[in-house]
Amino acid sequence: MYTQALNQADTGSKLVEDADKLARFEAKIDAEERIEPNDWMPEAYRRTLVRQISQHAHSEIVGMLPEGNWITRAPTLRRKAALIAKVQDEGGHGLYLYAAAETLGVSREELIDQLLSGRAKYSSIFNYPTLTWADIGCIGWLVDGAAIMNQIPLCRTSYGPYARAMIRICKEESFHQRQGYEIMLTLCRGSAEQKAMAQDALNRWWWPALMMFGPPDAASVHTEQSMRWKIKRFTNDALRQQFVDATVPQAHFLGLTIPDPDLRYDEASGHWRFGAIDWEEFRQVLAGNGPCNRERMEARRRAHEEGAWVREAALAHAAKRRARAAAKIAAE
Amino acid sequence: MTEPKMPLWEVFIRARSGLAHRHVGSVHAADAEMALQAARDTYTRRGEALSIWVVPSAAITASDPADKDSLFEPTASKPYRHPTFYDIPSEVGHM
Amino acid sequence: MTTIAITETPLVLSLLRLADTALVHSHRLSEWCGHAPMIEEDLALANLALDLLGQARALYTYAAEVEGAGRTEDDLAYLRDAPQYRNVLMAELPRGDFAFTILRGFLLSAWAHPFWQAATRSTDAQLAAIAAKAEKEAAYHVRHTGEWTIRLGDGTDESRRRMLAALEALWPYSGELFEADAADRAMIAAGVLPDPATIRPAWEATVTRVFDEALLPRPADGWMHTGGRSGRHTEHLGHMLAVMQHLQRAYPGCSW
Numbered sequence: 009m010y011t012q013a014l015n016q017a018d019t020g021s022k023l024v025e026d027a028d029k030l031a032r033f034e035a036k037i038d039a040e041e042r043i044e045p046n047d048w049m050p051e052a053y054r055r056t057l058v059r060q061i062s063q064h065a066h067s068e069i070v071g072m073l074p075e076g077n078w079i080t081r082a083p084t085l086r087r088k089a090a091l092i093a094k095v096q097d098e099g100g101h102g103l104y105l106y107a108a109a110e111t112l113g114v115s116r117e118e119l120i121d122q123l124l125s126g127r128a129k130y131s132s133i134f135n136y137p138t139l140t141w142a143d144i145g146c147i148g149w150l151v152d153g154a155a156i157m158n159q160i161p162l163c164r165t166s167y168g169p170y171a172r173a174m175i176r177i178c179k180e181e182s183f184h185q186r187q188g189y190e191i192m193l194t195l196c197r198g199s200a201e202q203k204a205m206a207q208d209a210l211n212r213w214w215w216p217a218l219m220m221f222g223p224p225d226a227a228s229v230h231t232e233q234s235m236r237w238k239i240k241r242f243t244n245d246a247l248r249q250q251f252v253d254a255t256v257p258q259a260h261f262l263g264l265t266i267p268d269p270d271l272r273y274d275e276a277s278g279h280w281r282f283g284a285i286d287w288e289e290f291r292q293v294l295a296g297n298g299p300c301n302r303e304r305m306e307a308r309r310r311a312h313e314e315g316a317w318v319r320e321a322a323l324a325h326a327a328k329r330r331a332r333a334a335a336k337i338a339a340e
Numbered sequence: 341m342t343e344p345k346m347p348l349w350e351v352f353i354r355a356r357s358g359l360a361h362r363h364v365g366s367v368h369a370a371d372a373e374m375a376l377q378a379a380r381d382t383y384t385r386r387g388e389a390l391s392i393w394v395v396p397s398a399a400i401t402a403s404d405p406a407d408k409d410s411l412f413e414p415t416a417s418k419p420y421r422h423p424t425f426y427d428i429p430s431e432v433g434h435m
Numbered sequence: 436m437t438t439i440a441i442t443e444t445p446l447v448l449s450l451l452r453l454a455d456t457a458l459v460h461s462h463r464l465s466e467w468c469g470h471a472p473m474i475e476e477d478l479a480l481a482n483l484a485l486d487l488l489g490q491a492r493a494l495y496t497y498a499a500e501v502e503g504a505g506r507t508e509d510d511l512a513y514l515r516d517a518p519q520y521r522n523v524l525m526a527e528l529p530r531g532d533f534a535f536t537i538l539r540g541f542l543l544s545a546w547a548h549p550f551w552q553a554a555t556r557s558t559d560a561q562l563a564a565i566a567a568k569a570e571k572e573a574a575y576h577v578r579h580t581g582e583w584t585i586r587l588g589d590g591t592d593e594s595r596r597r598m599l600a601a602l603e604a605l606w607p608y609s610g611e612l613f614e615a616d617a618a619d620r621a622m623i624a625a626g627v628l629p630d631p632a633t634i635r636p637a638w639e640a641t642v643t644r645v646f647d648e649a650l651l652p653r654p655a656d657g658w659m660h661t662g663g664r665s666g667r668h669t670e671h672l673g674h675m676l677a678v679m680q681h682l683q684r685a686y687p688g689c690s691w
Contacts, residue, residue, distance in 0.1 A: 046405045072469035072477070079465050080675075083682035083691035084509045085458075085492050088465075089485060095468050096481035100382055103474045107366040110348065116368060117343040141682055141691070176365070180386070191691075198689050307470065315472025316343075317597070318533050321590025322370035323344055328589065329371065346473065367475055373582055378475035380575075381482050 037238055042168035045111040053237055054112055057167050059128075060239060061109040062119045067131035068102035069123075070304050074138045075147055083141060090187050091144065097184070101177045108169040124309050132290060133220050135298030142195055142202075142209035148188015150210075150217040150255065156181060157251050158221065161241035170239075189258065196262045203263075210259065211267045218282070219290045221248040227287075249279055256280045347396060349375040351383055354391040361393050369394075437687070439506065439514045445618040446559070447502050448521065449628055451511070452664050454494035455522035458512060459672070460543060461487035462679060466530045476533075479579060483540060486572040493565045513683035517666075517673045524663035525608035527672040534597035537583040538605055541645065544576035546612045549637035553629030562627060581645045588649025598651060610659025612638070 029048045036043065043049055072095050079095060082088035106116045122128035133151055138144065159181070162174040195206040222244040225231055234240040242250075259266050270283030292298065346368040352361035364383050369375035375394040383389065403411055419425045428435055441447060464484035471477040495508035525539060551573050554566035587594040613631040615623065622628040646653050662668065682691065 044405070046402060048405070069469075069474065076469035079468055080462060080678050081681050083513075085488065085495070085512055087691060089488050089492070092465050092468060092481050092485055092488070096385075096478055096485075099469070099474050099477040099481070100385070103367070103382060103478070104365055106474070107348075110366070115345055117345055121343065173365070194690055198691075199686065201686060202689055311470040311472070314470075315476075315533065317591065317593045318472035318476075318587070319346060319370075320344070321587050321594030322374065323346065324594075325586040325590045326370040368473065369475060370586070374475075374586070377479065377579055377582065381479040381579075382475065385478075385482070 037166050037236075040164075040238075042171060043166050044168045052233075053239070056234060056237070056239060057170065058109055058112050058114055060234075061105055061112075061167075061170055061173075062114070062122065063129055063131075065102045065105035065109060065119065066123045066128055067134065068098045068105060070130045070134045070308060072098045072102075073304055073307050074134055074136070074300070075144060077138045078141060078144050081141070082144075087191070090183075094148070094184055094187060097180050100180070101173075104173040104176055105170075108167075108173040111169045120312065124305070124312060126296075126305070129294065131220060132293040132298065133216050134304060135293050135301045136212070136216050137300050139212075140205050140209060142192070142205040143213070145188050145191030145195060145206065146209040146213040148184050148186075149192050149258070150188075150213050151220070152181060152184040152188060153255060154217050154220045154251050156185060157247050157254070161247075164238070164241060166238035192262055192264075196264065206262065207264050210264050214267050215285060215289070216293075218248055218252070218285055219287075219293075221245075221251065223287065223290070252280050252282050253278075346370060347375075347398070349379070349394040350397050350400065351379040352393040352395070353379075353383060353389045355388055357390060361391065364388075366397065367394070437514075438516050438519070439510055441506075441511070441515065441519065442502055442504070443618075444501070445621040446627065447498050448618045449622050450494050450498035450501065450562075452521040452523075454491045454498060454511070455520050456526045456543075457487040457494065458491035459520070459522045459675065460526040460539075461485075461491060462675060463526065463528075463530050464536070464540070467536065472533055480536070483576055483579065486569075486576070490565065490569045490572070493568075497561050497565065509683070513680045517668050517676055519666060520668065520672060520676070521664055521666065522672075523608070523611045524660050524669055525605060525611065527663070527669060527675060528605075528608070529671050531601065531604075532597060534587055534594065535601040535604065537580050537587060538598060538601040540576060541580035541584050542605060542609055542642070543612075544573050544580055545641040545645075546634065546638050548573035548577050548641070549634045550629060550631075552637075553634065557628065558626035577641060581641070584645050584651070585649040588646070588651045595650075598649070602651060602654060606654040607658060608660050610656065611661050611663060614661065614664060616665070 026048075030050060033043070033047075033049060033053075036047075043053075075091065075098075076095050079088065079091055082091050106119060109119060110116060119128070123130065138147070156178065159174055159178050163171055163178055165171045165174065192206055195202040222228060225243045225245045228244055231240065231243055235243070256266060256271070268283045270281070272281055273279075274281050293301070296302075347370065349367050349369060349372075351364050351367060353364045354361045367375055367378040367382055369378045372394060376392060379392050379394050380389075384392070415421075441451070443451070461484045464480050464487065467480045468477060468484070471480055491512070492508050495511045499506040499508065499511060523543075525543060528535075528539070530536060531539075548570065551566045551570035555563055555570055557563040557566060584598070588598045589595070613635050615631050619628065619631070623630045643653060683689075
């Protein structure tokens with residue numbers, strides 16, 4: 009998921025790379041070999057990876073908030089357990105991804121600082137509010153559905169630690185989408201009010217979910233380079249189409265209407281053709297003007313600041329233990 | 341203020357009896373006990389483990405990829421270490 | 436659906452006391468999800484919350500079965516009001532800071548571990564089975580919250596100050612863990628539940644061991660709060676349930 013980072017222009021300075029090393033690096037990529045942490049890599053490859061992996065990690069961590077918003081209100085104990093486990097998984101996935109980024113020589117502290125200072129981005133989708141319980145269904149069904157589509161190809165991404173993190177993430181996430189769809193199914197088979205709740209949530213999440221794949225290929229600065237380096241394996245538009253094709257029949261099964269008057273099935277190609285996406289909305293959300301950007305960042309900052317004394321205490325205690333152990337050895 | 345760095349630990353898990361511990365990822369923790377607990381809470385949520393090792397990442401010494409040729413190439417020219425190097429008539433049977 | 440009235444036989448009441456304490460504590464822990472001091476701790480606290488939620492579900496399901504009125508775990512959790520909740524007060528106090536959460540978790544799990552251990556020998560086979568699972572979970576809860584108690588008690592000046600404040604706030608709620616009323620005594624006599632008096636020494640030993648290492652003073656046992664186990668709660672539980680039960684109450688009779 010969350011490969012929107014690839015669409016930002018790389019503003020770093022161009023370094024003159026060793027031509028031989030570059031040739032060997034590219035040969036390795038072409039041969040589907042993995043690049044490992046200590047291997048030589050072009051600076052732009054490293055920068056792109058740090059940006060993409062850390063943005064992916066930030067998205068998982070910020071992504072805990074909209075769903076976490078309903079943990080205390082989950083309507084049954086079974087749903088409550090599933091939701092806690094799911095939000096917990098997202099934290100775990102953030103953790104795996106930060107660790108993958110750290111193999112590229114950047115610390116988790118620096119990465120978190122980039123997020124909290126507003127220098128790093130995270131997926132636009134998490135700046136939308138979760139207003140009703142049906143939003144929890146929609147996030148699992150659509151947002152995790154879109155994420156899986158993006159993430160499965162990343163299991164074969166060229167950077168070893170990233171690929172391995174993605175394999176673990178994809179394995180764990182397999183329940184997330186089913187969990188969401190089951191919520192939608194229960195609502196759609198429930199009372200008229202519940203079904204209306206489900207339709208309302210779909211109306212609000214459909215277009216933001218399509219935007220998750222990032223801008224159209226024609227406007228995507230980084231796609232070509234990242235495809236060549238196998239950091240990214242399918243284009244934004246290809247993945248988006250794949251998502252729409254998979255999701256439309258699922259919506260029909262629920263008896264819900266996709267909020268797109270231009271949606272139609274194209275017999276010739278076998279694809280569902282959809283209407284124009286409002287890229288201005290996408291641009292605004294990325295620029296910080298989504299409905300919840302401010303709240304999300306405030307929540308993350310608060311957690312970080314209020315947790316500072318805990319991290320300090322843990323380090324201080326560890327230092328005391330080391331000092332005591334050293335004193336004991338010295339005394340013996 | 342710069343946030344002080346929380347040490348990084350590498351996590352190794354024995355998934356089943358008889359298997360070796362295998363690297364599964366990393367956690368941050370101030371000390372070994374908390375690293376072990378973090379590894380348990382992070383990497384064994386789906387019953388993946390019988391045993392966990394945590395090792396300070398800083399304690400790992402890795403070979404330099406630049407030394408790959410000098411470290412690993414020479415073994416390629418020693419086929420006599422492999423059983424197929426030796427000719428034994430098939431009548432002798434499996435050996 | 437409107438609030439339900441449960442026929443509280445001694446066994447049903449005992450099961451509700453255990454279930455409510457687990458659920459309410461789980462709920463408070465789950466409020467950390469996404470807001471913990473470090474990601475590792477988001478995962479750890481969620482694990483504690485999930486263990487307790489699992490215990491609560493098993494206990495509610497059994498309580499509903501014993502009551503025999505055809506109710507479900509969700510009826511018991513979502514359709515009783517605060518005065519019908521039977522949890523100990525300590526579990527319902529607001530989340531507080533990380534020191535408060537850790538110390539509450541420690542004091543409760545230091546009680547839960549020997550309690551469940553003893554309950555594995557219950558004459559009630561179903562309760563014994565629930566206890567066998569809960570005992571292992573509680574052992575880890577003691578370990579996790581105990582190790583944090585040590586680190587925060589003997590960490591920085593600030594962490595120590597926060598732990599002392601949490602201790603002062605929580606200690607007067609610890610007495611309720613060892614109360615025994617007529618219903619409890621009936622269950623103890625029948626060998627269904629362990630006698631809290633037999634749990635206390637193990638609790639004391641764990642608290643003393645950890646507090647000694649954490650350099651925290653064990654407070655004197657002065658006046659203690661009481662009432663949660665018979666439905667007289669703090670103001671906080673009503674708010675918690677208003678949030679937790681919102682959907683079930685706003686859309687009565689729906690499936691979710």
